[in-house]
Amino acid sequence: MAPITIIGSGLAGYTVARELRKLDKDIPLRIISRDHGGFYSKPMLSNALAGNKSAEQLLMKSAAQMAAELNAEILSNTGINAIDRQAHQLHGSAGVLAYSKLVLALGADPFTPELAGDAADEVLSVNDLDDYRRFRAALADKHNITILGAGLIGCEFANDLLGQNLQIQLVDLAESPLSRLLPPAAGAYLQQQLEKQGVTFHLGSATQHVQRHGNGYRLTLHNGVQFDTDLVLSAIGLRPRVTLAQQAGLAVQRGISVNRQLQT
Numbered sequence: 001m002a003p004i005t006i007i008g009s010g011l012a013g014y015t016v017a018r019e020l021r022k023l024d025k026d027i028p029l030r031i032i033s034r035d036h037g038g039f040y041s042k043p044m045l046s047n048a049l050a051g052n053k054s055a056e057q058l059l060m061k062s063a064a065q066m067a068a069e070l071n072a073e074i075l076s077n078t079g080i081n082a083i084d085r086q087a088h089q090l091h092g093s094a095g096v097l098a099y100s101k102l103v104l105a106l107g108a109d110p111f112t113p114e115l116a117g118d119a120a121d122e123v124l125s126v127n128d129l130d131d132y133r134r135f136r137a138a139l140a141d142k143h144n145i146t147i148l149g150a151g152l153i154g155c156e157f158a159n160d161l162l163g164q165n166l167q168i169q170l171v172d173l174a175e176s177p178l179s180r181l182l183p184p185a186a187g188a189y190l191q192q193q194l195e196k197q198g199v200t201f202h203l204g205s206a207t208q209h210v211q212r213h214g215n216g217y218r219l220t221l222h223n224g225v226q227f228d229t230d231l232v233l234s235a236i237g238l239r240p241r242v243t244l245a246q247q248a249g250l251a252v253q254r255g256i257s258v259n260r261q262l263q264t
């Protein structure tokens with residue numbers, strides 16, 4: 001029998017696997033991960049620096065440990081390029097893989113800001129453990145960090161980085177931080193508290209250019225304001241990974257369209 005297959009080894013994928021094992025301990029189960037496949041808490045990525053946590057310390061269980069716990073086959077560092085719904089097959093870096101039932105737990109990718117400048121492609125984002133490892137390494141010998149986006153993740157990173165004795169600048173098109181979550185008065189209060197700790201806000205304008213300048217970067221906002229920084233981190237939101245589903249002919253809107261049982 002072909003295994004029930006879950007594409008994605010984040011919280012959603014592993015939660016589905018755990019719930020399945022409560023119902024059936026022996027049915028064949030395969031989990032496909034495009035990264036290392038270990039289990040960790042993704043929310044910790046934006047507040048682990050204050051605790052001086054390395055990427056290895058954030059990893060709760062390795063892929064091998066999860067495979068043993070779930071009585072499952074876990075394929076790490078495996079990409080899937082196409083779904084053949086009629087043949088019940090997946091095509092990817094591991095060849096052709098058969099499945100009986102398929103769960104898409106693909107997660108989301110960071111929204112990429114439209115930036116001009118010769119350093120636009122050097123803006124970092126943190127969306128998984130490998131990203132966090134790269135970002136933590138990039139912070140070495142840096143003094144001024146600019147975060148694009150003053151939403152929940154951007155403000156969490158700002159608060160986390162304050163503990164590293166860094167100068168933090170937050171840029172957002174909105175007029176107050178957490179504008180989609182808080183009323184203006186509450187957002188203003190949050191801004192005041194972060195400013196007291198040394199955060200500088202550039203609100204009401206988005207970033208237009210990121211240019212290399214000396215050993216760092218020079219940012220130009222749409223309102224003409226310019227300032228220099230050592231490192232730029234984008235935290236302006238996420239976009240659901242729907243390409244694989246679209247290519248397979250599934251209905252997609254803002255995400256993958258499902259019924260009340262989360263079935264396509």
